[in-house]
Amino acid sequence: MAKIAVEHPARVSLALLPPLALYAHIPWCVRKCPYCDFNSHERAGELPEREYVQKLLSDLEALLPSVWGRRLVSVFIGGGTPSLFSPQAIDELLAGVRARMPLEPGAEVTLEANPGTVEAARFRGFRDAGVNRISLGVQSFDDRMLVALGRIHSAAEARRGVEAALASFENVNIDLMYGLPGQTLAMARADVATGIACGTPHVSAYQLTIEPNTVFYSRPPPLPEHDEAADMQLAVEEALGGAGFEHYETSAFARAGRRCKHNLNYWEFGDYLGIGAGAHGKVSFPDRVTRHERIKSPRDYMAGARTLANEGPVDPAELPFEFMLNALRLVHGFPLTLFQERTGLPLSAVQRQLAEAEAKGLIARDLRMVRPTERGRLFLNELMGLFVSGNKGRGSGVPVSGPATRTS
Numbered sequence: 184m185a186k187i188a189v190e191h192p193a194r195v196s197l198a199l200l201p202p203l204a205l206y207a208h209i210p211w212c213v214r215k216c217p218y219c220d221f222n223s224h225e226r227a228g229e230l231p232e233r234e235y236v237q238k239l240l241s242d243l244e245a246l247l248p249s250v251w252g253r254r255l256v257s258v259f260i261g262g263g264t265p266s267l268f269s270p271q272a273i274d275e276l277l278a279g280v281r282a283r284m285p286l287e288p289g290a291e292v293t294l295e296a297n298p299g300t301v302e303a304a305r306f307r308g309f310r311d312a313g314v315n316r317i318s319l320g321v322q323s324f325d326d327r328m329l330v331a332l333g334r335i336h337s338a339a340e341a342r343r344g345v346e347a348a349l350a351s352f353e354n355v356n357i358d359l360m361y362g363l364p365g366q367t368l369a370m371a372r373a374d375v376a377t378g379i380a381c382g383t384p385h386v387s388a389y390q391l392t393i394e395p396n397t398v399f400y401s402r403p404p405p406l407p408e409h410d411e412a413a414d415m416q417l418a419v420e421e422a423l424g425g426a427g428f429e430h431y432e433t434s435a436f437a438r439a440g441r442r443c444k445h446n447l448n449y450w451e452f453g454d455y456l457g458i459g460a461g462a463h464g465k466v467s468f469p470d471r472v473t474r475h476e477r478i479k480s481p482r483d484y485m486a487g488a489r490t491l492a493n494e495g496p497v498d499p500a501e502l503p504f505e506f507m508l509n510a511l512r513l514v515h516g517f518p519l520t521l522f523q524e525r526t527g528l529p530l531s532a533v534q535r536q537l538a539e540a541e542a543k544g545l546i547a548r549d550l551r552m553v554r555p556t557e558r559g560r561l562f563l564n565e566l567m568g569l570f571v572s573g574n575k576g577r578g579s580g581v582p583v584s585g586p587a588t589r590t591s
């Protein structure tokens with residue numbers, strides 16, 4: 184009986200609630216990229232800025248009773264391409280958020296932007312609205328790769344966009360991708376070198392993966408072979424490390440003091456409110472952890488009186504996997520005490536899986552910390568699979584993904 188209770192924990196008991204963040208989703212973009220599986224939709228005509236912002240704030244108001252007395256540690260406005268919204272609309276959104284919830288002093292407020300949809304004046308407007316961090320979807324500084332990815336900006340526009348962002352913000356991230364159609368190792372090295380030379384304090388570097396329900400899934404492009412893509416990953420990590428960037432999460436690299444606070448809250452299994460079409464959220468209570476999800480279609484989201492698609496508690500038996508899915512992406516690992524603090528479950532709930540992961544060389548641990556080994560980082564799917572509810576050591580096949588936002 185005791186063994187069953189450990190492997191299928193039924194009771195959550197949280198002594199303290201985790202930090203709380205806010206994710207606001209703006210789903211429109213100029214053109215849907217062929218690799219993109221996010222909830223994004225090509226703009227058709229004028230954007231309903233005012234109506235959508237009011238809907239976002241209505242979402243937030245509906246969530247307030249579940250988070251009374253709590254402060255926001257960060258706000259992330261993602262998409263889509265949120266920089267399609269005017270600075271005035273972003274100002275209205277952030278003013279509405281501040282009127283409804285207190286923000287921690289120095290709270291990080293990120294806006295995602297596309298180099299093809301911004302210029303210096305708009306960046307200044309976003310800054311004046313309260314944004315203090317910009318995440319630019321550069322993806323590549325090579326025009327051939329940008330065409331292959333279906334991006335709307337050129338390499339020159341990418342450089343100008345980064346320059347304009349840095350003129351208004353100290354805290355700027357750029358997204359880069361490698362393993363692109365027709366890309367060589369030398370081209371990947373050149374991309375990351377250009378990214379480093381731009382002077383941004385944060386880089387998110389991803390390997391292109393082909394996801395279901397995308398154009399690339401139905402018409403796959405010719406991609407580099409697995410070993411060549413692995414060489415690109417190693418080259419990117421070495422270049423950024425050599426330039427003084429800390430590799431702190433699977434795809435994230437930062438200079439000192441510039442880690443992304445919002446995404447760290449995800450990886451450390453913090454709470455976050457999700458507002459906007461298709462947004463997801465997680466809210467903890469002393470005796471349970473809950474999730475909520477919004478209606479995905481922007482049209483249905485805007486038209487309906489109720490925007491929730493799903494809401495309910497997470498089965499305690501699923502919490503170990505959900506925690507590890509996030510925390511094991513941290514390169515330096517996590518303190519063992521964090522598991523109990525964020526799931527409300529005893530460490531005994533994952534002792535068997537931790538022992539198995541250690542025996543397979545996927546993690547290293549001591550009495551205080553757990554961290555993925557280099558093998559664990561390379562075989563992250565296998566490592567995550569050990570924590571799936573009911574797993575008896577069958578291993579992999581588990582998709583590695585985060586909580587429905589980019590890592591930027």
